[in-house]
Amino acid sequence: MKNLLPRNKAASMAASCFISIVAAAILSAGFVTPVFGQFDRIEKSRAKDMLKAIKKSLKEDYFDDKFKGVDIETRFKVAEEKVDAATSLGQAFGIIAQAVLELNDSHTKFYPPSRAAKVDYGWRMQMVGDKCFVIAVRPKSDAEKQGLKPGDEVVQIEGFRPSRKDLWKINYYYNAISPRTGLNVKVKAPGQADIRELNIASKVTQMKARLNLEDLIREFELDTGGGITHRFFKLGSTMVWKLPSFATAPETVDEIMQSRIKGSQNLILDLRGNGGGYVVTLERLAGYFVEKDTEIATLKGRKPMKPQMAKAMGKDGYAG
Numbered sequence: 001m002k003n004l005l006p007r008n009k010a011a012s013m014a015a016s017c018f019i020s021i022v023a024a025a026i027l028s029a030g031f032v033t034p035v036f037g038q039f040d041r042i043e044k045s046r047a048k049d050m051l052k053a054i055k056k057s058l059k060e061d062y063f064d065d066k067f068k069g070v071d072i073e074t075r076f077k078v079a080e081e082k083v084d085a086a087t088s089l090g091q092a093f094g095i096i097a098q099a100v101l102e103l104n105d106s107h108t109k110f111y112p113p114s115r116a117a118k119v120d121y122g123w124r125m126q127m128v129g130d131k132c133f134v135i136a137v138r139p140k141s142d143a144e145k146q147g148l149k150p151g152d153e154v155v156q157i158e159g160f161r162p163s164r165k166d167l168w169k170i171n172y173y174y175n176a177i178s179p180r181t182g183l184n185v186k187v188k189a190p191g192q193a194d195i196r197e198l199n200i201a202s203k204v205t206q207m208k209a210r211l212n213l214e215d216l217i218r219e220f221e222l223d224t225g226g227g228i229t230h231r232f233f234k235l236g237s238t239m240v241w242k243l244p245s246f247a248t249a250p251e252t253v254d255e256i257m258q259s260r261i262k263g264s265q266n267l268i269l270d271l272r273g274n275g276g277g278y279v280v281t282l283e284r285l286a287g288y289f290v291e292k293d294t295e296i297a298t299l300k301g302r303k304p305m306k307p308q309m310a311k312a313m314g315k316d317g318y319a320g
Contacts, residue, residue, distance in 0.1 A: 039089045047083050047092040051076055054100060054110065062108070063301045070102050090178035097177050106276070111176060119179035120203040125154050125162070126273055132162040134187065142201040148187065155195055156186040168275070230256065237265035246277025250284035257288050257318065265320045279308065286310035288318045 055076045058067070079099040086092040097110045122141025125132050132154040137144050154162055157170055174180060182201045188194060231242035239261055261267055286296050287310045297308035 039087065039092065043089055044083065044086070044092070047086070047089070047096065048080055050110075051080055051083065051096055051099065054096065058103075058108075062103075065302055068103055068105070075099055075102055093177050094173070097173075109172070109176075116206060117179075118205045119175075119181075120205070121174075121183060121200065122203060123148055123200070125167070127162070127164045127167055130164060132167060141203065143198075146198045146200060147196075148185075148198060148200065149189070151190050152187040153190070154185065154187055156184075158184050232260055234264075238268060239264035239266070240268045240270060242270040244274055246274065246279075246281045246285075248277065248281055250278075250281045253281060253284045253288075257285075258316070261318065261320075267318065267320055283308065283310050287313045288316070291317070 055072060058072060076099055079095050082095045083092050086095060093110075093112045096112075100108055100110045120138070120141070122138040122143040123134055124136045126135045127133075134148060134150050134152045134154060136150060137148050156162075157174075160166075160170060162170055174183065180202060181204060182199055185198050185200055186195050187198065188196065229244065231244075233240040233242075241256070241261065283296070286294070290310050290312050292312050294310050294312070295307045296310045299305040299308060
């Protein structure tokens with residue numbers, strides 16, 4: 001389908017997981033103070049206009065004209081009633097996001113208008129196996145002052161236990177939908193049974209409001225670990241390539257394969273946390289690992305669509 005808010009008309013997004021009961025709970029809750037202004041009659045009217053615009057886009061452009069069995073009219077009518085009863089803009093945005101998430105489609109998300117404040121929580125987390133761990137803490141942040149360290153296991157965030165299935169929803173909500181001036185987090189150190197409860201303050205920077213959608217999406221991806229900083233580790237004859245996103249030019253793949261990967265006997269491609277990106281970039285990378293042009297995905301739309309193909313790179317293909 002055409003994304004509700006496409007970053008590039010020629011680009012589509014390569015995908016991941018979707019919805020469960022936890023999403024409904026998160027997106028309707030109100031925890032710490034969100035970074036949003038007043039919610040008056042005008043703001044409520046704007047939120048309802050967003051709902052109408054999204055429903056119109058879905059009805060015109062969504063790939064499945066049956067909407068996966070979701071009753072769009074009823075779903076959005078209920079959402080509008082909930083917006084009427086909302087008491088904050090953050091809550092309204094959560095209601096709108098949940099209406100879209102009902103489709104259970106990783107390509108279809110609601111990104112709210114740009115905010116006049118940027119929130120930095122000062123730390124990041126990632127799933128390792130079935131557990132969630134702190135992977136980075138910003139120096140001089142409140143997180144560091146409170147003793148949060150890389151390697152700490154994240155037991156709860158605002159009362160929710162992160163899981164491989166649901167972590168993306170927590171990131172999506174607290175970064176894109178309703179950023180907070182602080183988060184309540186429960187963690188425990190490696191090898192320790194004692195759980196520490198921390199109320200970590202965010203760094204809030206006031207900014208000029210922007211209307212640039214590409215900047216907003218790029219900022220969200222960086223905040224949630226989906227940026228385009230490639231990392232490489234050489235372990236004997238094995239190269240490890242941490243590829244956090246396909247939201248980069250196909251030519252970047254060519255450069256990396258020729259300058260970094262070529263000559264390595266083994267390659268480990270780490271796609272943990274990769275939120276997708278450009279289909280053409282995925283096709284280019286897959287082409288290095290097939291001996292002949294190969295169909296890697298079938299596509300479904302309202303009209304017949306050609307399959308997604310990886311074109312073999314021939315002598316430039318990976319030989320390890």
